Structures are given as C-alpha cells and as structure tokens.
Amino acid sequence: MNAAGAETSASSRDLSGIKRGPIVAALIIGAFVSILNETLLNIAFPDLMTQFGISAAKVQWLATSYMLVIGILVPITALLQQWFTTRQMFLGAMTLFLAGTVICSVAPSFEVLLVGRVVQALGTGLMLPVLMNTILAIFPPENRGGAMGMIGLVIMFAPAIGPTLSGLIIDWQDWRWLFYLIIPLTVFSILFAAAFLKNVSDLTRPKVDILSILLSTIGFGGLVYGFSKAGEASWSAPEVFWCLIAGGVGLLLFILRQLVVKQPMLDLRAFKYPMFSLVTVLMLVLMMSLFSTMILLPLFLQNALLMTALAAGLTLMPGGVVNGIMAPISGKLFDKFGPRVLVIPGLALVCAATWLFTQISASTTSGYIIFVHIVLLIGISLVMMPAQTTGLNQLPRHLYPHGTAIMNTLQQVAGALGTALFVSIMSSGSKSYLKTSENPTAPAELVNGLVAGMKDAFYIGLWISLIALVIGLFIKRAKAPQDEVKQAS
Known part of the structure; x- marks a missing residue:
C-alpha cells in the first residue's frame, strides 16, 4: 500500500494547478439536469394514471423506485470511485441518465416507463457522490465552502422549480415533453464534461467484496x-x-x-473523526425535518387550500429560489467565518419556521405559507452545505469517497424515514379528529381533519428541529488532517 500512498501524494501535487472553474461547471450542469428530474414527474402522476389505466399505488412506484435505486447504489459508489476515474464515473452516470430519459420519453407502457426511471436513477445515484468527492479533491479546505455552496444551489434550486416547470409543461403539452426537454440538456452536459472534466480521483482498485x-x-x-x-x-x-x-x-x-x-x-473508520460523526447525525435529523415540510406542504396547499398543482408549485417556488441564492452566499460566509455563525442561527430559523407551521389552519393565506417557507429554506441554506463541508473537511483524502457515500446514503434513508413518519402522523391525527366529529364526511370537516393531522406532524417536526439545534451547538471548524500513508501489510 506504500505505492498507493505515493500515488495519492503525487496526485495531490498534480491537482495544484488544475483549472477548477470548468470542472465545477461540468458537475453543476450534470447535477442540475439529474436532480431536476427527481421532482419533475410527480405532478404528471394523474395524467399517467389515466393514460396507462393504473392506480395511485402503482404510479407511486415511479417515485419509490427512484429513491430505492439511489439508496442501494450510493453506498457502492465508495468502491466504484476507487476503481474508475472521475471522467469514467461522471460520463458513465450521465450516459445512463440519458438512456433512461430516452426510454421514458418513448415508453409505450407503464412497465417500460418504470424501467426508464430505474435507469435514470442509476445515473443519478452514481453522479451525486462523484460531485461532492470531486469538490473535496480539487479545493483546499479554506475554499470549499464557496464551491459546496454552488453545489447546494443546484441541489436545492432544481427540485424547487421542478413542480412549477412540470405544471407549465403539462398545461402546454403531454407528459412525454417532461423527458423530451431533458434530452438536449443531458447531451449538452455529456459533451461539456467530455471537453472540460479532468480526472482528480486516486485509483487504488481494492478487492471487490x-x-x-x-x-x-x-x-x-x-x-x-x-x-x-x-x-x-x-x-x-x-x-x-x-x-x-x-x-x-x-x-x-x-x-x-x-x-x-x-x-x-x-470504510466506517470515517466515524472515528468526531466532527464527521456529529455532522452525519445532524444531517439525519435535519433531513427528516426538511422532508416533513416537503411532503406536507403540497398536500396542505392542494387539499386544504384547494390550489391546483401549478398554483401549489408557484407558492413553494419563492422559497426554493431564495434558498438557491443563499446557498453560495452561505458557502462564502463559511469560508470566512466558519460553521458556528451560520449553523446555529440557521437551525434557530428552522425551529422558528416549523413552529409557525404548527399555527396553520383552513383559513391560512398563501402569503403566510410563502413567508414561512422562505424563512425555513433560508435556515436550511445556512446549515446544509456548511455543516456537510465541516464534517467532510476533517477526513483524510483517502476517506473522501467513503465519507460522501456514507453521508449521501444516510440522507436517503432519513428522507424515506421522514416521509413515512410524518405521513403516518398526519394520517393518524386526521383519523383521530374525524372520530370526534359530528359529521366526519362533510367537506369542511375533512379539511379540518387534514389540518389537525398536519399540525400534529409539524409539532413532531418542531421537536426534531430542536434536537438538531442542540446538536448544532457542538459544531465547530474542523482541521483537515494530512493524508495518511498506510503501511503495507
């Protein structure tokens, strides 16, 4: 393994003069295209149910399979990134994503459409860890905040505009255009990456277990x-x-x-580094809180305030736009001031916004939702990338692929857990309310039951946010260790 250590050191010296701008641009374009796709299709579910004659439970597989494939694949990327170069991983991921998009666009049946979504998810699952690992490799710790902030802009902005963009396209054309319009963007991403993306990873080719x-x-x-x-x-x-x-x-x-x-x-030795372990727990808790809002607010807007899907998307878009603007700003502030001055106020804003969501009712205005959603996402932007960068900064270079894979995988698990937890709390609260109602089938009472269930869910979300705030009090700037040269044995 001494040779591997020497290779690592040589590789690190070679990266000192690398042009980072084109590499970051290539990564951001690919990330935007694939992450935008995650939320683009959901609003078309009613159209798909009609066209293919399927139930709501069956159409949900288009979302469930996407999350499932990413959850399975991301842990394996730690191994793959030690076997394949940055260019091979990224171009392979985007080529898979392109193939999946083409399959979806011409799918004659629901089963073929589902296969296309699985192939798309394979591409996304391969690409996301490469994205973060490359940033860690090409930027020194003191400059990573700004770069991670740009990544954060894409990760939060793309899903935010997805439902609105999807609503506009569905109103204009049929659902296949959701894929037709992605194809040229994906092709451009592949060509741009082929021209500008450089290899920055260290290939050790460990034994495949x-x-x-x-x-x-x-x-x-x-x-x-x-x-x-x-x-x-x-x-x-x-x-x-x-x-x-x-x-x-x-x-x-x-x-x-x-x-x-x-x-x-x-490599679970990443958990030997205390700041990485602390941030991983924080991100688990924060992602559960974030997913509670992402799943509950569209339901509230459409089922309680009786908005159309497009109107609901437009209501939630300002928060996503503000979050996208704040992500690179918080990254720059992180480089200058460190994590504490961002993470603690950010978590306080998350707690405040979640408490404000507990005050909703059937007469809540869309303006109130827009304001609180913006406050929430400003808080998230102050926490998400600064905290992740802090945790990953403490790892030695050879653990970067493992650290990014661990963090991304556990966030997928936290997202699935958060969605299930808060939907079940909402459903239970709604049922409890309707049991005490004199007229449980009346439309007004159904809305009141929904609101009661959502308030229960948001109260649990508030407690989870407070736990995140307590964890955040222990966050501090982490020093990056020198890369360890392993002994041969």
Whole structure:
C-alpha cells in the first residue's frame, strides 16, 4: 500500500494547478439536469394514471423506485470511485441518465416507463457522490465552502422549480415533453464534461467484496423500501414489517462485515473523526425535518387550500429560489467565518419556521405559507452545505469517497424515514379528529381533519428541529488532517 500512498501524494501535487472553474461547471450542469428530474414527474402522476389505466399505488412506484435505486447504489459508489476515474464515473452516470430519459420519453407502457426511471436513477445515484468527492479533491479546505455552496444551489434550486416547470409543461403539452426537454440538456452536459472534466480521483482498485455489496443492497434497500411503503400504507403492513426487519438485519451484518475485512467497501473508520460523526447525525435529523415540510406542504396547499398543482408549485417556488441564492452566499460566509455563525442561527430559523407551521389552519393565506417557507429554506441554506463541508473537511483524502457515500446514503434513508413518519402522523391525527366529529364526511370537516393531522406532524417536526439545534451547538471548524500513508501489510 506504500505505492498507493505515493500515488495519492503525487496526485495531490498534480491537482495544484488544475483549472477548477470548468470542472465545477461540468458537475453543476450534470447535477442540475439529474436532480431536476427527481421532482419533475410527480405532478404528471394523474395524467399517467389515466393514460396507462393504473392506480395511485402503482404510479407511486415511479417515485419509490427512484429513491430505492439511489439508496442501494450510493453506498457502492465508495468502491466504484476507487476503481474508475472521475471522467469514467461522471460520463458513465450521465450516459445512463440519458438512456433512461430516452426510454421514458418513448415508453409505450407503464412497465417500460418504470424501467426508464430505474435507469435514470442509476445515473443519478452514481453522479451525486462523484460531485461532492470531486469538490473535496480539487479545493483546499479554506475554499470549499464557496464551491459546496454552488453545489447546494443546484441541489436545492432544481427540485424547487421542478413542480412549477412540470405544471407549465403539462398545461402546454403531454407528459412525454417532461423527458423530451431533458434530452438536449443531458447531451449538452455529456459533451461539456467530455471537453472540460479532468480526472482528480486516486485509483487504488481494492478487492471487490461481493458479500458486502449483497448485504449493503439488502440493508439499505430494505430500509428505504420499507420506510417508503410505510408512508403509503401503514407501519403494521406485513410488507413493511418484513422489509424493515430484513433491512435492519442486513445493515447490522454489513456493518460487522466492514469492521473485519481488510479493504471495506464502505470504510466506517470515517466515524472515528468526531466532527464527521456529529455532522452525519445532524444531517439525519435535519433531513427528516426538511422532508416533513416537503411532503406536507403540497398536500396542505392542494387539499386544504384547494390550489391546483401549478398554483401549489408557484407558492413553494419563492422559497426554493431564495434558498438557491443563499446557498453560495452561505458557502462564502463559511469560508470566512466558519460553521458556528451560520449553523446555529440557521437551525434557530428552522425551529422558528416549523413552529409557525404548527399555527396553520383552513383559513391560512398563501402569503403566510410563502413567508414561512422562505424563512425555513433560508435556515436550511445556512446549515446544509456548511455543516456537510465541516464534517467532510476533517477526513483524510483517502476517506473522501467513503465519507460522501456514507453521508449521501444516510440522507436517503432519513428522507424515506421522514416521509413515512410524518405521513403516518398526519394520517393518524386526521383519523383521530374525524372520530370526534359530528359529521366526519362533510367537506369542511375533512379539511379540518387534514389540518389537525398536519399540525400534529409539524409539532413532531418542531421537536426534531430542536434536537438538531442542540446538536448544532457542538459544531465547530474542523482541521483537515494530512493524508495518511498506510503501511503495507
């Protein structure tokens, strides 16, 4: 392994004069295209149900399968990034995404459309960790905040405009145009990356442990799928129960396996670094809180305030735009002042916004929702990328692929758990309200039941946000260690 260490050092020296601007641009274009796609299709679900004659439960597979594939694939990217160069990973990911988009655009049946979505998800799952790992490789710790802020702009802005853009396209043309318009953007991303993206990764080509891959797939796949189905059905459903059991056992065996093999697929020694561990827990809690809002607000706007899907998308778009603007600003402030002056006020804003959401009613105005949503996303922008950058900065270079894979994977699990948890709390609260109602089938009472359930969910979200705030009090600037040269043995 001494040779590998020498290779790492040489590679690090070679990156000193690299042109970062074109590399970052190539990454951002690819990220924008693939992340935009995550929320672009949801608003077309009613049209798809009509065209293919399928139920709401079946059409949800287009979203569930996307999250499931990413949850399974991201842990494996830590291994793949040590076998394939940056260019091979990124161009391969975007080529897969392009193939999936083409399949979706011409799909004659729901089954073919689902295959296309799975292929798209393969591309997205490969691309996201490469994105963060490349930023860590080409920027020194003191300049990473601004670069990660630009990535944050894309990660938050693209999903925010997805529903609005989708609503406009659906009003203008049929759902296939959601994919037709993505194709040229994806082709441009591939050509731009082919011209400007450079190799920045260190290839060590560790031994491939098939058992680790199998356990990772069962563990993370079982948890993501189980939590996703719990949000659609109930926690007591046999399918949910057995998936969560299989996922939990698979994850435990996967962890034990990584601790005993010489070359782990996902190196859990990243958790020896306290700031990385603290930030990982913070991001888990924060993502659960964020997903509570992302899943509940569209339901409230459409089912309680009786907005159209397009109007709901337009109502939520200002928050996404402000968040996109704030992401690079918070990155620059992070480089200058460190994480504490951003993370603690940001978490306080998240708590304040979540409390304001607990005050909603059937007479709440759209202006109130827009204002509170903006406050929430300003808080998120002050926390998300500064906290992640702080945690990853403490890792030595050889752990970058593992750190980014761990963080991205656990965020996927947290997203699925948050969605299931808050949907089930909302449903339970609504049922409890309607049981005490004198006329539970009246439209007004159905709306009041929905609002009651949402308030219950937001109160739980408030407690989770307060936990995040407490964790955030311990965040501090992390020093990046020198890359460790492993001894041969």
